[in-house]
Structures are given as C-alpha cells and as structure tokens.
Amino acid sequence: METAKEHFQIVFVGHVDHGKSTLLGRLYADTDSLPVGHLDKVRDICARQGKVFEYAFLFDAFLEEQEQGITIDTARTFFSWGERQYIIIDAPGHKEFLKNMISGAARAEAAVLIIDAGEGIQEQSKRHGYLLSLLGIRQVVVVVNKMDLVGYSEEAFRAIEKEYRAFLAQLRLEPQYFIPASARNGDNVAATSTAMPWYRGHTLLESLAHFVKLPARTDLPLRIPVQDIYKFDPRRIIAGRVEAGTFSVGDTLVFSPSNKTAVVKSIEAFNVPNVIHSVPAGRSAGFTLDEQIFVERGEVASHKDAAPEVSDRFRANIFWMGKNPVLTGGRYLLRIATTEVEMEVEAILGIIDASTLGRGESPQRIEKNDVAEVIIRTRRPIALDRYADIDTTGRFVIIEGYDIQGGGIVMEVFKDEQEPFRAEARRRDFEWRRGEIHLDERVQRNGHYPGIVLFTGEKGSGKARLARHLERRLFNGGKQVYLLDGKNLQYGLGTDLSGSDKEEMVRRFGEVAQILLRAGQIVVSTTNTFALADHQIIRALVHPHTVITVHMSFVEGALPDNTDLHFLESDDLKAAAKTIMELMEEKNILL
Amino acid sequence: MKHLEELEDKSVYILREAYKNFDNLCMLWSIGKDSTVLLWLMRKAFFGHAPIPLVHIDTSYKIKEMIEYRDRLARDWDLTLVVGQNKEALEAGMAPERGRMECCTALKTRGLQQVLDEKRYNGVIVGVRSDEEGTRAKERYFSPRDKNNDWDFRDQPPELWDQFKTRFEPGTHVRIHPLLDWTEINIWEYIKKEDIPVIPLYFDRGEGLRYRSLGCAPCTTPIRSTAKTVDEIITELRSTKVAERSGRAQDADRGMEKLRKDGYM
Numbered sequence: 001m002e003t004a005k006e007h008f009q010i011v012f013v014g015h016v017d018h019g020k021s022t023l024l025g026r027l028y029a030d031t032d033s034l035p036v037g038h039l040d041k042v043r044d045i046c047a048r049q050g051k052v053f054e055y056a057f058l059f060d061a062f063l064e065e066q067e068q069g070i071t072i073d074t075a076r077t078f079f080s081w082g083e084r085q086y087i088i089i090d091a092p093g094h095k096e097f098l099k100n101m102i103s104g105a106a107r108a109e110a111a112v113l114i115i116d117a118g119e120g121i122q123e124q125s126k127r128h129g130y131l132l133s134l135l136g137i138r139q140v141v142v143v144v145n146k147m148d149l150v151g152y153s154e155e156a157f158r159a160i161e162k163e164y165r166a167f168l169a170q171l172r173l174e175p176q177y178f179i180p181a182s183a184r185n186g187d188n189v190a191a192t193s194t195a196m197p198w199y200r201g202h203t204l205l206e207s208l209a210h211f212v213k214l215p216a217r218t219d220l221p222l223r224i225p226v227q228d229i230y231k232f233d234p235r236r237i238i239a240g241r242v243e244a245g246t247f248s249v250g251d252t253l254v255f256s257p258s259n260k261t262a263v264v265k266s267i268e269a270f271n272v273p274n275v276i277h278s279v280p281a282g283r284s285a286g287f288t289l290d291e292q293i294f295v296e297r298g299e300v301a302s303h304k305d306a307a308p309e310v311s312d313r314f315r316a317n318i319f320w321m322g323k324n325p326v327l328t329g330g331r332y333l334l335r336i337a338t339t340e341v342e343m344e345v346e347a348i349l350g351i352i353d354a355s356t357l358g359r360g361e362s363p364q365r366i367e368k369n370d371v372a373e374v375i376i377r378t379r380r381p382i383a384l385d386r387y388a389d390i391d392t393t394g395r396f397v398i399i400e401g402y403d404i405q406g407g408g409i410v411m412e413v414f415k416d417e418q419e420p421f422r423a424e425a426r427r428r429d430f431e432w433r434r435g436e437i438h439l440d441e442r443v444q445r446n447g448h449y450p451g452i453v454l455f456t457g458e459k460g461s462g463k464a465r466l467a468r469h470l471e472r473r474l475f476n477g478g479k480q481v482y483l484l485d486g487k488n489l490q491y492g493l494g495t496d497l498s499g500s501d502k503e504e505m506v507r508r509f510g511e512v513a514q515i516l517l518r519a520g521q522i523v524v525s526t527t528n529t530f531a532l533a534d535h536q537i538i539r540a541l542v543h544p545h546t547v548i549t550v551h552m553s554f555v556e557g558a559l560p561d562n563t564d565l566h567f568l569e570s571d572d573l574k575a576a577a578k579t580i581m582e583l584m585e586e587k588n589i590l591l
Numbered sequence: 592m593k594h595l596e597e598l599e600d601k602s603v604y605i606l607r608e609a610y611k612n613f614d615n616l617c618m619l620w621s622i623g624k625d626s627t628v629l630l631w632l633m634r635k636a637f638f639g640h641a642p643i644p645l646v647h648i649d650t651s652y653k654i655k656e657m658i659e660y661r662d663r664l665a666r667d668w669d670l671t672l673v674v675g676q677n678k679e680a681l682e683a684g685m686a687p688e689r690g691r692m693e694c695c696t697a698l699k700t701r702g703l704q705q706v707l708d709e710k711r712y713n714g715v716i717v718g719v720r721s722d723e724e725g726t727r728a729k730e731r732y733f734s735p736r737d738k739n740n741d742w743d744f745r746d747q748p749p750e751l752w753d754q755f756k757t758r759f760e761p762g763t764h765v766r767i768h769p770l771l772d773w774t775e776i777n778i779w780e781y782i783k784k785e786d787i788p789v790i791p792l793y794f795d796r797g798e799g800l801r802y803r804s805l806g807c808a809p810c811t812t813p814i815r816s817t818a819k820t821v822d823e824i825i826t827e828l829r830s831t832k833v834a835e836r837s838g839r840a841q842d843a844d845r846g847m848e849k850l851r852k853d854g855y856m
Binding site: 005006007076077078085087102103106107135227228230232233235237239241268269270271282283284286297321335392395397399401402403404405407 | 593594596597598599600603604607608610611634635636637638639640642721722731748749750751752754756758759760771772774785
C-alpha cells in the first residue's frame with residue numbers, strides 16, 4: 001500500500017479580477033486533478049448558457065458567483081501532486097469579503113498572492129500582504145498573472161516585482177518566488193512558458209513543492225489552555241490542546257491566572273495501543289492530576305519556570321470586520337485560546353494605512369475593514385503571551401453580539417501598579433506547601449467557599465458597624481468568619497514599620513488575609529487605614545479568591561471603581577447585611 | 592500517519608468546543624462511514640464515552656443491513672439514539688417515484704426538521720466533508736442556520752484561529768462540521784488505523800459490486816469494484832477519478848445546492 005501523503009494548506013489571495021479563479025482552474029485542469037467529466041460538464045453548462053468557457057468556472061459552485069463574476073466564500077479544494085495532498089483555500093478578493101479572506105488565510109501554512117500584470121499593484125494587493133503578515137503567514141509566492149496582456153514583457157514584470165518586494169520587505173515578508181504567468185494560456189502554471197524565455201525560474205506548480213511544513217511548536221514553553229473538565233467516570237480528566245511545548249507524566253503544572261499547581265498523574269486517551277507518557281504541541285490531550293485542585297476552562301497550564309503573562313491590559317493590532325464601528329470605550333467579548341472575558345477598548349492609538357503602513361493620527365473610530373493599533377483592558381486578569389513569543393496564546397478574536405467581528409494579536413502586555421504583588425502571589429502560590437486537608441474538604445464541611453468582603457468609605461460612615469453586624473449574622477448562620485481590621489496588624493506584624501511604610505503594611509495585610517482564605521474563612525475587612533489603591537493590592541494578593549467591595553458614604557455620589565454594593569450611613573443595617581449576603585450567594589461564596 | 596493525527600486532533604477539538612458551548616446538542620448519524628467515523632471521534636474526544644445523543648433520520652427506504660448495524664452499535668457502545676421519521680409524509684405515500692427531490696425534501700430535510708423542532712437542539716453535529724461536492728466546500732466548522740433552517744452562505748460570520756461561532760440568536764441553530772477537512776481516503780485510512788467496524792455494504796462480497804456512498808436503497812447504486820478489505824478500498828480510491836457521490840441520484844442538476852440551502856445535511 002502507498003504511504004499516506006503529507007497535507008499542506010495554501011491560501012490563494014488576490015484583488016478581484018486579477019484572475020485567481022482562472023489560475024486555480026488552470027492548475028487543476030493541467031495537473032489532471034479534476035473529477036472525470038467535470039471539465040466537459042462545465043463546458044456544456046457554458047454552451048447552454050451561451051457563455052464563453054473560462055477556467056474560472058470550474059470552481060464556482062454557486063450560480064450567484066458566476067453571475068457576479070466574483071468568488072463569494074472561502075472554498076476548499078484538494079489536489080494531490082508529488083508527495084503531498086494540497087488543500088487549496090480560495091479566498092475572495094472583493095473588499096466586502098474581508099472576513100472570508102481572513103477565515104481562509106488564518107488556517108493556511110503558505111500563501112499564493114496574485115497580481116494582474118496589466119493593472120499592477122492595487123491597494124488591495126497591499127492590504128492582502130499586510131493581512132497575511134498579521135495572520136503570521138511567512139511563506140509566500142507571488143504570481144504576476146495576465147502576462148499575455150502586457151506582451152509577456154520582462155520590464156513590466158520586473159517593475160511589479162521590485163515595487164511589491166519593497167512593500168513586503170517593510171512587513172518583513174520575503175516571497176520565495178515571483179512568477180510571471182498567464183493563467184488563461186497556461187504559461188508557468190503547470191508547464192514552463194515558451195512565451196517568456198527570459199524567465200528561468202519555477203512554475204507555480206513547482207514552487208508549491210518548495211513550501212515547507214511549519215515546525216511544530218514543540219520547542220516553545222508549554223501552554224495548554226484548559227478546554228473542559230470531564231467526570232464521565234471515576235477519572236477527573238482535564239481536556240485541552242497542547243498549543244505549545246510538551247508535557248509528561250510527573251510534570252508539575254501551574255495554572256494561570258489562578259496560580260494553582262499540581263502534578264500530572266496520568267495522560268488519558270481512548271483506543272491507544274500503549275500508555276502515553278508525554279504529549280507534544282498540536283495534540284488534543286487529556287490528563288489527570290495528583291490532587292483535586294479547582295481549575296476551570298480558560299486557565300492556561302504551563303511549567304513553573306515559563307508561565308504566561310497575567311494582565312488585564314495590553315496593546316494589540318486588530319482588524320475589524322463588523323458593520324458597527326469601534327469607538328473608544330467600546331465593550332465587547334474577547335476570546336483568547338479558551339478564555340472568554342469582557343473587554344473594553346481603552347484607547348485607539350491609530351489606524352494603519354495598508355498602502356503606506358503608516359499610522360493615522362488619533363482616530364475617533366475603527367471602521368469595517370480597518371486595521372488599528374489599540375489598548376485593550378479586560379474585566380479581570382487573564383493569561384496571555386506576546387504574539388511574537390507564542391502565537392497561539394497571543395492572538396484573539398473580538399465578539400460583538402453573536403458573532404466574531406474582529407481579530408488581533410498581542411503586541412505588548414502592560415504591567416500595572418499591582419504587578420509586583422501579582423508576581424509575589426504567583427511565586428508564593430507556586431511554592432506553597434499544602435497540608436493534608438484540601439480546600440474542597442473545608443468547603444464541604446463549612447458549607448461555603450472562602451471569600452473576602454472589603455468595606456470602603458469615609459470615616460464615620462458606618463463601615464465598622466455594618467461589618468460587625470455582618471460578621472455576627474454570618475457566624476450565627478454557622479459560617480466560618482473572621483473580622484480582620486488593618487489596625488490590629490500595626491502592633492504585632494507591623495511593629496517594625498513606620499507610618500510611611502503604608503504599602504508594606506497593605507502587603508502584610510493581604511498576606512494575612514490570604515492565609516485566612518486558604519483556611520476556608522470568610523474574611524470581613526474594615527479599616528480606615530487603607531485607600532482605594534490599597535484595595536487593588538489586596539485583590540492581587542488574595543487572587544483568585546472572590547472579593548466583594550462595599551462602599552459607604554453619607555450622601556449619594558460617585559463610587560470608586562470596582563464597587564459591588566453601595567450603602568448610605570442612614571441605611572437600615574439589617575437590610576444592608578441581607579443585601580451583602582445575597583451578593584455572597586450570587587458570587588458563589590455562600591451556597 | 593501524521594496527517595491523520597492532525598485531522599483527529601482538530602475534529603476532537605471541535606467536538607469538545609461544541610460539547611462545552613451548546614447545552615442542547617445532537618449528532619446526526621446516517622450509519623455511513625463518515626458519520627460513523629464522527630461517532631468514533633466523539634468516543635475519542637470524551638475518553639470512551641458518547642455523551643451526545645445520535646439522531647438518525649429513518650426514511651424507511653434505508654437498506655435493511657444499515658438498521659441492524661445501527662442498533663448493534665447503539666447497544667455495544669452505549670449510545671443514546673434518537674430516531675426521526677416523517678410519518679405523515681410516509682402515510683401520504685411519499686416515495687422516490689414521486690420525484691427524488693420531493694422525496695428527499697419530505698423524508699430527509701422535513702424529517703430532520705421535525706426532530707430538531709421537537710427536541711429543540713441548538714447545536715447539530717454533522718459529518719459533511721468539503722471534498723464531497725461544491726456547496727459543502729463553503730461550510731464553516733460552525734455554520735449558523737436561521738429560524739427557517741436556511742443557510743445564508745453569502746453572509747457567514749468569520750471563523751479563525753479555531754475560534755468558532757458558539758453564540759447565536761434564540762430560535763436559530765448552529766451546524767457543526769468536525770470532518771470538514773477530511774477526504775474520502777482519509778476516512779478509510781482512519782478506519783484502518785483505528786480498526787473501526789464499518790457496515791459490510793462498503794465491501795465487495797463476491798459480486799464485483801460495493802457501495803461507495805450509502806443512502807436510501809432506491810436511490811443509491813453500488814459501484815463496480817472488487818475491493819473486499821479496507822486496504823483494497825484505499826488502493827482503489829488512490830487510482831480513481833470518479834466522484835464519490837456518482838452513485839447518488841440527488842446530486843444531478845444542482846440538486847444538492849437547492850437541497851442544502853433549504854436545510855439538507
């Protein structure tokens with residue numbers, strides 16, 4: 001039996017009318033890759049409809065396409081040549097169909113760009129080059145088509161080659177070959193042209209064989225975005241695709257952003273001949289852990305020494321395909337690997353002009369088909385990488401309404417003021433020596449999860465009164481609860497600190513709180529000592545435990561960021577405590 | 592066999608995404624080789640389990656062996672089987688003699704629609720492959736269908752980097768296509784690699800005939816072939832240039848384009 005062939009995906013892109021469909025039709029016809037009778041069938045249809053036969057018709061599956069003369073959607077066709085099975089993705093060139101081109105090109109390993117020798121380089125040709133570079137496609141062949149229309153002139157070809165090469169060089173894209181061709185006449189498609197003796201390079205067909213398979217991402221740091229957790233049988237299997245790196249049984253994995261750690265106990269699979277010891281990048285895997293830690297979809301497993309970044313703010317290049325323009329402050333859903341999170345466009349830094357690759361000045365909005373540089377803020381910190389470091393965890397899509405309307409790549413991950421504390425928490429969590437009792441067991445006995453309620457507000461606004469009342473209510477209800485006042489730390493844990501070491505005091509408070517949370521306690525915190533920024537530090541240190549922030553004031557007014565509940569000094573104590581407890585239920589602290 | 596691993600990984604990824612994101616999911620099982628490979632991939636994705644119900648549309652014109660094979664696998668693999676049938680149309684005498692398009696529309700498209708309406712599935716996993724015929728090459732992995740079950744192939748949402756359409760308007764549903772990248776040969780290579788039990792109708796049993804594509808008895812004809820094993824089928828397919836569905840009557844005269852636009856799988 002013949003051995004199975006390697007698969008290779010190539011996208012064909014080009015400006016509308018530059019002859020992409022004709023080139024594809026010719027490639028298939030000349031390599032005898034069409035089903036028996038197909039060529040005759042299409043010739044018959046043309047004869048019936050009184051049309052002149054064109055190779056382009058071979059792939060137009062829908063009547064609409066033939067009538068409009070443009071390819072509407074990304075179609076995939078297959079053809080075998082040499083040692084390979086090629087999957088050809090036919091991406092439309094019409095401007096309106098950017099989303100189809102993106103859908104097609106995003107899954108390709110290489111691209112063939114088509115330029116009309118007569119029309120030369122159009123804005124579209126540049127935009128296509130730019131998008132290919134944005135999508136991470138590095139292997140490109142450029143076909144200068146319709147050479148018959150310029151008398152097979154070498155000068156015409158060289159001029160286009162020179163100009164387009166210079167443009168692509170700015171994108172750090174270097175085409176493997178520039179091929180002068182005439183798809184209609186079959187020059188340099190599958191057969192070497194006799195009309196262009198000055199060209200001694202490859203035909204298109206030959207050039208395809210020179211594309212190489214992309215190296216697997218095995219050498220990169222490990223990334224397994226958790227896809228789901230299965231409990232179909234006694235095994236608790238964590239399922240996810242290895243997006244980069246390799247993992248083995250016995251490896252210690254850390255999960256970001258929760259900072260949980262555990263050791264891989266087994267790698268699971270159905271109908272495999274041998275026990276699996278390790279899994280490389282690219283494979284959809286499943287594994288069990290030595291401990292029943294709580295991890296969920298969206299977290300990214302990695303090795304301890306090369307974990308992904310965790311942040312809620314980053315700079316990105318995005319392309320927008322939605323009808324509604326993107327405005328500063330616009331809110332969407334962001335999906336990166338298996339994470340889904342609410343996001344906001346904090347700033348639009350510029351629209352990138354695909355023709356000049358320049359950045360426009362302080363634009364107000366991003367229109368459909370624009371490529372832009374933006375700052376994105378997510379509602380909670382997520383695990384991510386710079387696209388340049390690890391592509392699969394450094395690219396994302398933006399969802400508006402029910403559909404994906406944009407995509408982008410992470411250029412720079414910002415570190416906010418809390419970053420040193422977040423980093424501290426991660427280091428501490430990675431190295432934490434756990435006792436015999438797991439949090440799950442504590443939750444089961446206590447009948448609730450741990451969580452922290454932070455009170456903020458002016459002095460005398462009734463914070464302490466409400467906090468004490470809440471502590472009493474929870475305790476009487478059988479909950480494990482402790483009221484932690486920042487002041488109590490001053491004379492013991494903070495005895496070496498002066499008043500100016502406030503940040504260090506806050507850090508120590510956060511560390512104490514996180515120990516109480518690990519012990520399964522509900523922590524109620526009220527203090528006048530800490531300001532709003534301090535609460536952000538506490539949040540970073542107690543992550544991923546649930547935090548509820550309650551603000552109190554004398555009169556109605558603007559609320560600090562991240563406030564969950566607001567009460568007035570004059571509000572009824574019991575009703576306020578009840579509202580807080582309802583939120584604790586909603587946030588899954590109380591069950 | 593690296594490419595088979597790649598295909599399997601992608602399909603498994605898609606199945607797990609579907610299972611996570613759709614609360615009322617089903618998988619269409621025609622009993623043919625493709626949807627049986629799909630069923631096998633579900634067991635791969637879920638570590639030997641088949642948590643998604645399988646819907647079979649029984650036109651009553653299926654080849655008898657197909658039904659026996661279906662029931663045996665359902666029992667052996669602990670499958671949840673949902674059988675749909677357009678009884679009204681059958682009672683009213685619907686048959687291929689009334690016209691193939693009419694029959695397919697009534698017994699398959701309408702039959703499926705009835706099950707989807709009754710069970711309110713919002714995700715339907717289907718084993719179509721893009722190399723089967725032109726219209727299927729235009730499908731996305733996650734392809735929306737509107738309230739009337741129509742497919743607007745001109746305005747499909749973008750799909751990239753394995754981020755799929757998992758949000759949809761109430762009343763609409765999404766067709767999920769984990770086998771889109773597979774070819775007919777890949778299916779057979781995988782059947783061989785995994786040793787998947789396929790229905791014997793695909794093999795020549797001494798008469799020099801075998802089915803290459805399975806459908807209803809009156810509208811599907813066997814092809815001339817002496818392939819008796821999976822290996823022989825693979826060898827045969829490597830040398831043929833006759834379209835796989837050449838034995839399927841419904842494909843003639845743009846039949847599939849019209850059928851699929853109206854919700855045929």
